[in-house]
Amino acid sequence: MRYHLRNHPMVLVGLLVVFGWIVVALLARGLASHDPLAKDVSHRLDKPGENGHNWGADALGRDIQTRVLHGARITIPAGIAVIIFGSIIGVLMGALAGWLGGLWDELLMRITELFMAFPTIILAMAITAALGRDIRNAIIALVIVWWPSYARLIRGIVLEIKHNEYVDAARCAGATGPWILFRTILPNSIAPAIVLMTLDIGNAILTFAGLSFLGLGPPPTSSEWGSMVNAGLDNFSQWWMWLFPGMALASLVMAFNFIGDGIRDIFDPRLRRD
């Protein structure tokens, strides 16, 4: 492990930044100097550093730094939820398609392709618009958009390994279909899905924030980073309103992408960038 980290220093940087943001998310109440929802119109649009607002205040006088710190409590769990639920559905669909084969495989894979034909945000926008705008629905929309890449990946791997000798051995030992699938095949095909998850999480967070930025995620009062950037649009010259939440988002996504890139290199030498 130490060897890998020495060869991929950016993974370490990414891990530190992500760890930092998780700590911030957990301790936001203690770390923040204000209440994220407390309005103080006498200090509206305070510049950074004015009246105890280190990163300035928004149009309702709410402390930007406090809101950014609290925003981590929404964005990080949302991104992780999308990846976890999306990968569970995708892995199950892919495993079933690969294992059952034939008509089932064709059917499941055509459905997968259909979902992949839509650009992520268009499909997510349509789903969120239909379900109604809130955090839970934004996550559901993204899960619906997210599972196909996992299904395709796992199906390919299951097809490859279901003819391996150890699968035949399990069958000869009297194992039933589901047992072989869940206890023999899936554990051996899960590693690439985990690599994809780490590569994907930054993207999931970005798309979630993009949906919120468009007003299709959490309510506008929320301190989610995307909706904070959106709120800054009305006060465009007050750059602190949109820059700080934007940079928080960028730092988190970048950190996840550094980790994802490094893990891909470590786990799969064939995909190494060099």
Added chain:
Amino acid sequence: MPLQVFFLRRLLLTIPLLIGITLVSFIIANAVPSDPVSANIPQNAFDNEEIIAAFRAKWGLDKPPHEQYLTYLGNLLRGDLGVSIKTSKPVLEDIRQFLPATIELASFGILIGMALGIGTGIIAAVWRNSLADYLTRSNVVIGVSFPIFVLALIGLNLLHVQWGIVAGPGRLDFIMRDPPNVTGLFMVDAALAGQWDKFSNAFSHLILPAFVLGSYVAGIIARITRSSMLEVLGMDYIRTARSHGLHERRVIIHHALSNAMIPIVTVIGLSTANLMTGAVLIESIFAWPGIGRDAFRAATSQDFPAIMGVSILIASIYVLVNFIVDILYYFLDPRIRVA
């Protein structure tokens, strides 16, 4: 395989995909708990059952879903996408009005993305492990990680508000009238009409959103160009070309790049999806009257005919671009022709 057979085979494969796309859009627009009636009827008419019934009858919302779908599909084949609930205009007319703006933005965006991505990718591969390579690699991660809407705001703040180098939101200055409509692409139309002041004004409005959009895909293209070029540069035939005394530029462009193009072209095709995602965000920031902004408007007002029309259009563009990419393989890779 002759080109015609290859072309026909790929074309046939896209038909079920296109039908499926209409089905998915239809299911999303209909099989969800929200009610378009409540989204489009004023609140004081909620209790008036006559108004609600009239609204349902007018938009066919009172028929069973499969009938609605078959009617929709039949109309679609005749080029009728229905009427937008919000704008009261045919969806196709709205699309025709908004599409050129997006085509102008997206084609400039992809050109900038290709120039930046392929250019830096080649430099990073040729001078591997140099400072340029490290810069490219870190820029790639930054490029794919940086929220496009934040980059757009930073660009707008610095280049437009602070330094005044580029024009602000919109396709033209407020005081300017649109050039005579021929293609709907303002720069082309202005050039055709010889209105060069409008041409430069349209360019000044286009360059920043196109650059932001381009930078979004440049990272992905640079990454694949670098790895594909590195692989090809290690091949024996490159060493042979060099030992023949060919100029290094010729070796890289003619012998290496042309053989490294397949994955690059694939990624450019796949980037259209990212480009459309970016277009939704960029168009809403730059008040760009395109399809992305129309999709957003449709989604936020639960204008289902428009949502379906726009998502079918965008998904079809994506399928079409990838169809073109497949056809390009035929020309780029002689192995496909022989197979």
